[in-house]
Amino acid sequence: MSVGRESLVTTDPGPGIAARARGGRPWIVAVVLLAAIVALLVVTSRPSDYTPLSTENSTDTGTRALAQILRQHHVEVTQIDRLSRAGIADPAATTVVVANPELLTSGQLGSLADYPGDLVLLGADDSAFAALGLPVETALGFLPEVADAACQDPDAVAAGEVRVDHLGVRATAGGDVTVCFAQRDGAGAMARVEDGARTLTVIASTGLVTNGRLADLGHAALALRVTGRHPDLVWYVADGFDPTLLTWAGDDAGGGSGDGGVGRETLSELEASPDFLPPGTGTALYALGLALVFAAIWRGRRFGALVREPMPVVVRSSEATRGRARLYRRARATGRSAAALRAATATRIARRIGVPRTAGRADLVESIRRATGRSTAEIEALLYGAPPADDAALLTLLTALDALESEVHRP
Amino acid sequence: MYLTGWTVALAALGAVPAALSQSRGVAFAWMLGVALLALLDAWLAPRTATVGVRREAPASVRLTEPTSTRLVAGHVGGRRRVRGVLRDAWQPSAGAARTRHRFDLGPGEAATFATAMRPTRRGDRHAGPVTIRTAGPLRLAGRQRSVEVPARLRVLPEFASRKHLPSRLKRLREIDGSTAVRLKGAGSEFDSMREYVIGDDVRAIDWRSTARRGEVLVRTFRPERDRRVLIAIDCARQSAARVGDAPRLDASIEAALLLAALASRAGDRVQATAFDRSERARAAATGEQIMPLLAEALATVEPSLLEPDWPALLRLAQSRVSQRALVVLLTTVDTSATDSGLLDAVAALQRHHQVLVASVEDPEVAEMAAGRDDAAAAYAAGAAARALLEREAVAAQLRRLGAEVVLAAPDSLAPDVTDRYLALKAAGRL
Structure with missing residues (x-):
């Protein structure tokens, strides 16, 4: 093709990478510094926790104070966000605390019923009581009031008197259970059952273990004595989103748990979470999210600058x-x-x-x-x-x- | 540098290993790998300076008519084949439809691409830079750089009123034909002698020539020719106001073009000027050569936000036309005419010339004057009536000075002005 080759215009060669790097040195230093600061902040920051009854929560509704005191007394406090991560080595030397029992699934309640070690429930729920075989029922108090121990339980007697909230427990007819701190209308703050080797404790008035009230009355004494019996403490706050089951050593494969002979301690996290989505969906979405960055660069890169055009004024003659x-x-x-x-x-x-x-x-x-x-x-x-x-x-x-x-x- | 959709697809494919391994680390590593691969591909892509470009734009095009500009791209450096895309950027109102062109050039090869255009605004449309993208061997990324290649497309006025030209030319010929048998009088001048044929007016017989030649001869006449017509287009403040979709100036330009086309065919000498405080454009030629000159001159005239300087126009007219002429002022007739000096200028011009003042009327004001729906419409009707009365008063003043006044909607301004010109010509008032 015959083209006037000498009349063709070409682009400037540009300054080149090395020259550009020299020119933009302050910028490069600034970007690296910023990245380092951000990385440092990300690594050192801890997500703040406002979940009620969580041991990480330092507000009035949390239980961080209790956990700190227990740690000072050499109790190993572990908070788990999935029940399957409990990984209890020795049930005889471990106390399991479960907050919000009303949010547990029936499968989880079954695994708790099978658990041979000490169990403390923070809160009250009739279906949980039924599943665990506790001869108690929830009772609603009229007004919060301070109540004496009024029972033979040594922990309760040591505590003296505690404040009983609206929600309490009452013994069902013929049940072998100790209900302490009963209000005048019979709703008690605490119930305890000695079930062979293990002790099941219900603290219905959850307010007494929180940071806000721990220092009042005999709350600290009761909370520390109930939760600090063993050198290990597993703390679980049920949130309704975790369907996994409790795991502990010695819960062997064939061991009468009735869940198809699969040993619970051998369950991987994958198998213990009966999710609706196939495994790996989250990671795939993460990868697609990263791919979105490429898509943004792909669409965001302009094919040459916009061309400016002076526009006329628009004034209507009317x-x-x-x-x-x-x-x-x-x-x-x-x-x-x-x-x-x-x-x-x-x-x-x-x-x-x-x-x-x-x-x-x-x-x-x-x-x-x-x-x-x-x-x-x-x-x-x-x-x-x-x-x-x-x-x-x-x-x-x-x-x-x-x-x-x-x-x-x-x- | 730029990325292609393939890079995104490859990055999205990373979801598969990420899902299988269930490790965010794998996903992250995959993305890092894709990024490195894209960088490598961009580095391997040929330099954009391998491609040389040149623009070939047509000199001018009439508004709303399609045209196309050409972009020549040639391989000018190295021995590697180069693939990529070119963007032929133009100002938005140039109406370039497809500005991206794919190219695939071997060493020494060249290709020509056409960019179709349909301009949407009068005036000079300038080209933007040509952006060159050269693709890397993996098609994941490439290099991108822009180069300024100046080019200009002159968009001439639409001259939509040319559809009125044939009927006006016919009218012109009618005047022409009727004067052939008409007595000598106003608006006509002696043309030639010819033999009497039955039907001719006997009063046209020239007895002296008849006696000399021995056969009956009649005098024929033709309309006046070689009259001067000066068209002055006001492109000052008022011409920027929009009537309908277009500024007043556009209607004035249409009227000027139609009048110039007709007057030049009628044998008159036409010259035109666009002015605000000074002359912005000018065209003068004998015969029909005026048309391309006028279109070219008026193409780039834009309304300016200045007051018109009427005394300056007066001096301009005096220097341009020495004989009696028809001075057509394409301006706006409203109350500001008294302050701006339009009346004084018309009075001064009318002393030596015939003045025709033409103004675009806003149909919206007439609509407002006819509003009867509610109280708001009634007040609008009152305001519109007031505006029309004021304009009418100025028009009456102009008429008293002896000037012809044409007030018309934008679409009918051009035919109305030419009709008035024909009427003046027939009456011999030029």
Whole structure:
């Protein structure tokens, strides 16, 4: 192809990577520094926890104070967010604390019932009591009140008196259970069952273990004695999103748990979470999220700069007239509007019937009278009458002027 | 550098190993690998300077008519084959439809691409830079760089009113034909002698020539020719206001073009000027050569936000036309005419010339004047009536000075002005 090769224009070669790096050194240093600071912050920061009854929560509703005191007394406190991560080595030397038992699934309650070690429930729920074989039921107190131990349990006696909240427990008929800190109407703050080798404790008034109330009355004594019996403490706050089951050593494969012979401690996290989505979905979504960055660069890179174009001003020619109309309206200038409309009508009629512009008022009225047949007084009133008083009168006048104009015929 | 969709697809494919391994580390490593691969591909891509480009734009095009500009791309460096995409950027109102062109050039090869255009605004449309993307061997990424290749497309006025030209030319010929049998009088001048044929007006017989030649001869006449027509287009403040979709100036330009086309065919000498405080454009030629000159000159005239300087126009007219002429002022007739000096200028011009003042009327104001729906419409009608009365008063003043006044909607301004010109010509008032 014959092309004038010498007339072709090429792009500038550009400064090159090395030159650009030299020129942008401060920027590179700044970006690296910023990345380092962000990384440091990410690594050192701990997500704040506001879950009630969580040992990480340092607000009034949390239980961090209790966990700290227990740790000072050499109790190993472990908070788990999935029940399957408990991994209890020795049930005989471990206390399991479960908060919010009403959020546990029936499978989880079954695994708790099978658990041979000590168990503490923070909260009260009838279905949980039934599953665990506790002969108690929930009872609603009327008002919070302070109650004495009033039972033979050594922990309760040591605590003396505690505050009982609305929610309490009451022994069912014929059950072998110790209910302590009973209110006058029978709702107790704590219930305890010695079930062979293990002790099941229910603390229905969960308020007494929280940071806010731990220092009051005998709360600290009760909480520490109940949870600090063993050197290991597993703390689980049920949230309703975790369907996994409790695991502990010695819960062997065939061991009467009735779940198809799969040993719980051998379950991987994958198998213990009967999720609705296939495994790995989360990671795949994470990868797709990262791929989105590439998509953003792909679509965001502009194919050359936009071309600027000076645009003309846009002012409508009727703008001034519209402005005047708004002024008339705001000022309710019926007189001015009517005068203009009357003059315009008179001019149009005069042009149509051939009255010269120089003709006087009387001549015009006479000519219109002859053209329409209306009376002089009527025409006078229409074209030269008093200004209308309000909007309605203005509209009426307008209609009358239109009617007059339509009646005018060329003589 | 730029990325292609393939990079994104490859990155999205990383979801498979990530799902299988259930490790975010794997996903992250995959993305890092894709990024490195894309960087490598961009580095391997040929330099954009391998491709040289040149623009070939047509000189001018009429508004709303399609055209196309050409972009020549040639391989000018190295021995590697180069693939990629070119973007032929133009200002938006140039109406370039497909600005991206794929190319695949071997060493020494060249290719020509056409970019179809349909301009949407009058004036000079300028080209933007040409952006060159060269693709890497893996098609994941490439290099991108822009180069300025200046080019200009002049968009001439639409001249939509040329559809009125045939009927006006016919009218012109009618005037022409009727004067052949008409007595000598206003608006006509002696043309030639010819033999009497039955039907000719006997009063046209030239007895002296008949006696000399021995056969009956009649004098024929033709309309006046070689009259001067000066068209002055006001491109000041008022011409920027929009009537309908277009500024007043566009309607004035249409009227000027139609009048110039007709007057030049009628044998008159036309010159045109666009002015605000000074002359912005000018065209003068004898005969029909005026048309391309006028279109070219008026193409780039834009409304300026200045007051028109009418005394300056007066001096301009005096220096341009010495004989009696028809001075057509394409401007705006409203109350500002008294302050701006339009009336004084028309009075001064009318002393030596015939003045025709043409103004675009806003149909919206007429609509407002007819509004009867509610109180707001009634006040609008009042305001519109006031505006029309004021304009009418100025028009009457202009008429009293002896000037012709044409007030018309944008679409009918051009035919109305030419009709008035024909009427003046027939009446011999030029």
